[in-house]
Amino acid sequence: MSYSKEDIIRMVKEEDVEFIRLQFTDIFGQLKNVAITASQIEKAVNDQIMFDGSSIEGFVRIDESDQYLYPDLDSFAIFPWRPSHGRVARLICDVHDPDGKPFVGDPRHVLKRALKRAEEMGFDAFNVGPEAEFFLFQTDDEGKPTTRTNDEAGYFDLGPLDHGEGTRREICMALEQMGFEIEASHHEVAQGQHEIDFKYADALRTADNIMTFKLAVKTLAQKNGLHATFMPKPIFGINGSGMHTNMSLFQGGKNAFYDPDDPKGLSKEAYSFIAGLLAHVKGMAAVTNPLVNSYKRLVPGYEAPCYLAWSASNRSALIRIPAARGQSTRVELRSPDPACNPYLELALCLAAGLDGIEKGLTPPPEVTENIFDMNAAARKAHGIDSLPDSLEEAIHALEADPLVLDTLGEHVAANYIEGKRKEWEEYCTRVSSWEREKYIINY
Ligand SMILES: Nc1ncnc2c1ncn2[C@@H]1O[C@H](COP(=O)(O)OP(=O)(O)OP(=O)(O)O)[C@@H](O)[C@H]1O
Numbered sequence: 001m002s003y004s005k006e007d008i009i010r011m012v013k014e015e016d017v018e019f020i021r022l023q024f025t026d027i028f029g030q031l032k033n034v035a036i037t038a039s040q041i042e043k044a045v046n047d048q049i050m051f052d053g054s055s056i057e058g059f060v061r062i063d064e065s066d067q068y069l070y071p072d073l074d075s076f077a078i079f080p081w082r083p084s085h086g087r088v089a090r091l092i093c094d095v096h097d098p099d100g101k102p103f104v105g106d107p108r109h110v111l112k113r114a115l116k117r118a119e120e121m122g123f124d125a126f127n128v129g130p131e132a133e134f135f136l137f138q139t140d141d142e143g144k145p146t147t148r149t150n151d152e153a154g155y156f157d158l159g160p161l162d163h164g165e166g167t168r169r170e171i172c173m174a175l176e177q178m179g180f181e182i183e184a185s186h187h188e189v190a191q192g193q194h195e196i197d198f199k200y201a202d203a204l205r206t207a208d209n210i211m212t213f214k215l216a217v218k219t220l221a222q223k224n225g226l227h228a229t230f231m232p233k234p235i236f237g238i239n240g241s242g243m244h245t246n247m248s249l250f251q252g253g254k255n256a257f258y259d260p261d262d263p264k265g266l267s268k269e270a271y272s273f274i275a276g277l278l279a280h281v282k283g284m285a286a287v288t289n290p291l292v293n294s295y296k297r298l299v300p301g302y303e304a305p306c307y308l309a310w311s312a313s314n315r316s317a318l319i320r321i322p323a324a325r326g327q328s329t330r331v332e333l334r335s336p337d338p339a340c341n342p343y344l345e346l347a348l349c350l351a352a353g354l355d356g357i358e359k360g361l362t363p364p365p366e367v368t369e370n371i372f373d374m375n376a377a378a379r380k381a382h383g384i385d386s387l388p389d390s391l392e393e394a395i396h397a398l399e400a401d402p403l404v405l406d407t408l409g410e411h412v413a414a415n416y417i418e419g420k421r422k423e424w425e426e427y428c429t430r431v432s433s434w435e436r437e438k439y440i441i442n443y
Pocket residue numbers: 127128129130131183184197198199200244246247248255322327328329330332
């Protein structure tokens with residue numbers, strides 16, 4: 001949908017919209033917003049709404065705090081879960097400095113910069129389809145989340161075993177009303193775990209969609225008395241939640257990853273894109289897997305990857321090439337989790353893949369065996385490296401990868417590293433329940 005300022009002003013009036021939420025995302029992936037009333041819409045579409053950037057983590061210092069919201073008019077959508085009179089709409093915004101320049105710390109700007117590079121290299125679209133998994137947990141008497149799941153169902157189960165289907169139905173319908181094309185919705189492997197897949201779009205729209213998706217899932221779960229979480233590994237011993245990221249580059253309206261003459265149906269660009277991802281995936285991990293908890297998902301045995309390999313079908317590999325070819329030819333990166341900032345994540349995936357294409361890199365041979373069954377010696381023989389084991393290792397890997405640092409830009413990289421280092425230090429000094437269980441009696 002392509003809207004003008006006049007379209008927005010007219011829709012606000014005609015659709016009985018009373019509040020418009022101007023949204024943006026901070027560098028740590030938290031959605032932020034300020035609500036304005038319909039009387040202010042003209043100011044908003046003319047980029048005149050200001051906010052205090054110094055109160056947003058990782059944005060600016062107090063002595064340079066004024067920042068402006070420039071709405072992306074095409075993102076106009078009405079929240080179906082809010083009242084039908086005096087409705088609530090949203091506009092996703094870019095953040096700008098008072099001099100009118102894009103703010104270098106705005107994650108949306110970081111992605112736009114990476115997309116420009118793809119355009120300069122002759123690609124007209126970077127298409128992305130994410131698979132963001134989540135858990136539905138019961139709440140306690142005070143409405144606080146527990147880790148009790150709301151069902152005991154497993155992969156593809158249905159009601160009455162699957163107690164989440166009603167909530168998933170409401171999420172799908174709300175998202176469709178907001179313009180999403182929902183492709184599939186199902187119970188995932190772990191108890192209380194779910195997945196809803198929506199159609200791929202260009203990376204900027206997909207990053208916006210991921211933020212909207214998370215908001216819709218959390219809001220509608222809450223309306224059903226449940227707590228939805230995108231925490232990567234909420235429970236030890238069962239599957240965690242990933243956000244597999246399906247990617248393709250298009251050139252002249254055609255999928256540039258498809259080559260019918262190649263034995264695997266993949267183009268030179270596709271192979272180089274895979275090689276670029278493999279070369280930078282360790283440096284990208286602090287962004288694609290941003291939490292201390294993320295690294296508890298990336299362990300063998302739970303369908304989450306931990307080793308650097310690619311394969312045309314193998315789900316134990318970090319990168320899988322799903323069977324579809326032609327316009328659906330895509331590279332699936334399986335490491336990212338849904339706690340990540342999708343703008344930064346997609347900027348890094350694209351930059352890594354383009355680096356592979358630019359340098360003409362070729363990936364190692366594909367690995368068809370189950371890597372989880374290989375011991376360390378077998379992995380070494382295959383030359384298979386591992387993802388970082390912890391957030392700390394991931395921060396070091398990020399600092400050692402100039403392409404990743406450059407793609408994030410100085411401002412985002414410095415603030416991100418500082419924030420993540422603090423998070424790691426905080427974790428290291430806390431005494432966990434595991435330590436108490438293990439040591440309190442014997443020592
Ligand atoms: N050309 C393309 N480029 C990018 N994404 C695409 C393309 N074609 C399809 N997709 C997207 O890929 C995603 C596929 O999700 P789907 O759940 O089918 O994948 P899957 O990896 O086979 O599933 P799972 O990992 O759960 O077994 C969807 O979001 C879809 O829109």
